[in-house]
Amino acid sequence: MRADTSLSQSNAEPISLWDHSSEEPAYANPNARESRVDVAIVGGGYTGLSTALHGALKGLSCHVLEAAEIGHGGSGRNVGLVNAGLWLPPQQVEHLLGKTHGGALVRTLGEMPDYVFSLIEHHQIRCEATRAGTIHAAHAASGLRDLEARAAGWQALGAPVRLLSAEETAEKTGTVKFHGGLLDARAGTINPMGYVRGLARAARAAGAEISTQTKVLSLQKDGADWKVETDRGVITAGRVVLATNAYSADLWPKLAQSFTPIHFFQLATAPLGAEASAILPDGQGLWDTGKIMFSLRRDRAGRLIIGSMGSVVGGTAGLSRRWAERKLRRLFPDLGRLDFEDAWHGQIAFTPDHLFRIHRLDEGLYAPVGYNGRGITTGTLFGRALADLFAGAPEESLPLPISDLVPDRGRAVKTQLYRSAFLAKQAAESIL
Incomplete structure (x- = not known):
């Protein structure tokens, strides 16, 4: 019998x-x-579930293993x-991928927020969807120059982005600390x-x-099919997607070596009510x-949810809390x-x-990876x-050509340098 039960995680520690x-x-x-099944999908995040949803709607039998x-x-x-x-401005994407591929990717990604919000509406997904735009805020004069170039690149493509003055940014954010902003x-x-x-x-x-609490142990090619061995049995699939991105581990070791993992931490205040009504008032x-x-x-x-690059240190009572309070x-x-x-x-x-990849690791085995912090639209x-x-x-x-799996040289060194830099900045800003 197939279990199909919605359960709360009241007995588990919340992850966020x-x-x-x-x-x-x-x-x-x-x-x-x-x-x-036609498609076995390893990973129950945006990529894996978008693959399953769109595949099932096309008549494919799909099984997500999380x-x-x-x-x-x-x-x-x-x-x-x-x-x-992406993380990069549109001009740089075109430079790296060429005008044809780069231009097509930039246009497609520009349309993806519309698509994400259309999925939310169509499937009545309860996720506090707010369509008021986002603000890329200039931390310094140099940041404002970068935003001016980004604005020019997007506006040349007809995108609804607008450069904000320092005064407009203050009105929309509630703080005078920024030199300007880019409203998308x-x-x-x-x-x-x-x-x-x-x-x-x-x-x-x-x-x-969808099977949760189901670890994939190995992948073996078996003629035209794949044998996906899990700790609960073997799934046979015509195609396999490794939808693990930054959480890729030893299932396909070379995949995890193709990027540098970094952490991003966040802290959330208690509800502030009217006291914070002037902070990001439009949402x-x-x-x-x-x-x-x-x-x-x-x-x-x-x-208020505030975050930065690095790991949480000390939970809600340690270094990261001091950083968050003093930053706010x-x-x-x-x-x-x-x-x-x-x-x-x-x-x-x-x-x-800072470009993502789609790898064909073997015939019928695909792995998109390297979202560089843009997982919602990219994974979808x-x-x-x-x-x-x-x-x-x-x-x-x-969305972009298949690329070879190439190790990120210096990955271990970069990981340690990033961790040290992020921790040092968090420590410095918690006392200044």
């Missing part, structure tokens, strides 16, 4: 604020059964900014765990199978132009007492050029594209 504030309930089904719970990786620890584009009307904010759980619900309704999410960037947003309950007080000196309810971090897959896009591929579309229709 979003885990316990999501209106979409958690889903648990540890009863994977041996079967043959080692923990839906959204347990980066999807449930995300900031929740639904942004258009295409973007918005969501509860990221609510979105990924909603994708799971929609995928199940379309006919996909935008914000991140800044600093090399070690920070993010800021509100949720529907009135909490520098931005908003009139804030009263600040209590912090949640602290967490997630992992991001950084590639050397790659899942849709892989479903199209498996339903008969040519590889040339993928």
